[in-house]
Structures are given as structure tokens and as C-alpha cells.
Amino acid sequence: AQSVTQPDARVTVSEGASLQLRCKYSYSATPYLFWYVQYPRQGLQLLLKYYSGDPVVQGVNSFEAEFSKSNSSFHLQKASVHWSDSAVYFCALSPNYGSSGNKLIFGIGTLLSVKP
Amino acid sequence: AQTIHQWPVAEIKAVGSPLSLGCTIKGKSSPNLYWYWQATGGTLQQLFYSITVGQVESVVQLNLSASRPKDDQFILSTEKLLLSHSGFYLCAWSPGLGGLEQYFGPGTRLTVL
Numbered sequence: 001a002q003s004v005t006q007p008d009a010r011v012t013v014s015e016g017a018s019l020q021l022r023c024k025y026s027y028s029a030t031p032y033l034f035w036y037v038q039y040p041r042q043g044l045q046l047l048l049k050y051y052s053g054d055p056v057v058q059g060v061n062s063f064e065a066e067f068s069k070s071n072s073s074f075h076l077q078k079a080s081v082h083w084s085d086s087a088v089y090f091c092a093l094s095p096n097y098g099s100s101g102n103k104l105i106f107g108i109g110t111l112l113s114v115k116p
Numbered sequence: 117a118q119t120i121h122q123w124p125v126a127e128i129k130a131v132g133s134p135l136s137l138g139c140t141i142k143g144k145s146s147p148n149l150y151w152y153w154q155a156t157g158g159t160l161q162q163l164f165y166s167i168t169v170g171q172v173e174s175v176v177q178l179n180l181s182a183s184r185p186k187d188d189q190f191i192l193s194t195e196k197l198l199l200s201h202s203g204f205y206l207c208a209w210s211p212g213l214g215g216l217e218q219y220f221g222p223g224t225r226l227t228v229l
């Protein structure tokens with residue numbers, strides 16, 4: 001069965017500090033992985049995606065993520081956070097490809113609070 | 117550029133009343149369309165998806181139904197609301213063949229009393 005685990009429900013960091021949000025997945029084949037961000041009372045915005053190739057992918061707002069097949073992980077990172085990065089971050093996996101409709105499996109989300 | 121619009125922004129409805137939520141995508145032909153439900157403070161659960169007009173697949177049963185009357189429109193509805201229907205409803209689209217990433221609308225917040 002496919003699943004996504006975000007082990008940290010809440011992360012608090014100080015402004016200017018580095019950040020890592022953890023994501024572990026369970027899937028038997030090559031995964032397609034995503035990170036989304038949700039600001040309060042808004043929809044989700046795609047931060048970055050991994051399909052194949054270079055395990056380090058760059059996203060918007062200086063976010064990046066590193067795929068590790070050996071660790072079944074796709075951790076999100078940022079070198080220096082800003083208070084405006086405070087939001088809920090979701091890791092997601094897509095086990096499908098093609099015309100049958102793309103199923104996205106989401107983790108429970110990690111609430112990031114950035115202290116000024 | 118593609119834009120996705122959901123209506124209404126928010127609804128407060130009584131238990132047992134009907135519901136209709138809408139979603140429109142502009143700037144993209146023949147997208148795949150999706151409905152998601154998010155409980156307050158929770159993760160997202162895919163409810164329905166559609167790859168073409170008139171064809172909708174149910175992913176999970178929540179006493180809801182969906183229809184796609186036009187290429188750019190996706191409707192979520194029920195004849196009788198339950199308290200458990202409260203939450204945040206998100207519409208999303210993906211490019212169909214060749215694209216897996218989904219792009220989300222602003223959402224509709226539903227409160228059932």
C-alpha cells in the first residue's frame with residue numbers, strides 16, 4: 001500500500017534559521033513526489049515536484065527537496081526561513097501515471113511556525 | 117495562464133439541506149479535474165476525479181456526488197447534508213496525459229449546523 005508519513009506535526013524555527021521538514025513514503029515502484037504549502041484559509045500551492053533524475057529539486061521561494069530512494073524520503077529544506085513561510089506543508093505521492101486520473105496521497109501535514 | 121475559480125467562498129447550511137459547489141478552470145483545455153475534502157486541521161482526501169466531460173469516478177463514498185457538465189466545470193453536490201460534511205472543499209486540475217502535478221483552487225469552506 002502506498003502511504004506518506006510526515007513525522008513532525010509541528011515545527012517551530014526562528015527567522016533566518018535553516019529548515020528541514022521530513023517526509024517518508026512507502027511505495028514499491030518509482031515514486032512521483034510533491035511538496036505543497038497551504039497558507040491559512042487558502043488552497044494548496046505547489047512548491048516543487050520530483051519525477052526522476054537529479055535527486056535534489058529546486059522549487060519556489062528558495063525551497064528545495066532531496067529524494068533518497070535508499071531512505072524512502074523526500075525532505076524539504078530551506079537555508080533561511082522568513083516569517084512569511086509560516087504555513088502548513090504537505091508532502092504527497094502519486095502512484096499513477098497516464099489517463100486514468102492522477103491519485104495524490106497526502107501526508108498529514110507539518111505546521112511550520114517561524115518566530116520573528 | 118490557467119486560473120481556477122471555486123464558488124461559493126463559504127457556506128453555512130443546515131443538516132438535511134441540499135448543497136452544490138462549483139469549480140471552473142480557464143485557460144486549459146481537457147484538464148483532469150478533482151474534488152478533495154479537508155477536515156479542519158486535517159489532511160486532504162480525494163473524493164472524485166474526472167478525465168473528460170460526463171465521466172466522473174468516485175474515490176471515496178461520503179454521500180456526495182459529482183458531475184462534469186462542461187470541459188471546464190466540475191460540480192460537487194448532495195441532496196442531504198450531514199454534520200460530517202463540514203470542512204474545506206478543494207477543486208484541483210492536472211494537465212492530463214504527461215502531467216502529474218495538481219493545481220488547487222482557493223477552496224470552499226462548508227459549515228453544516
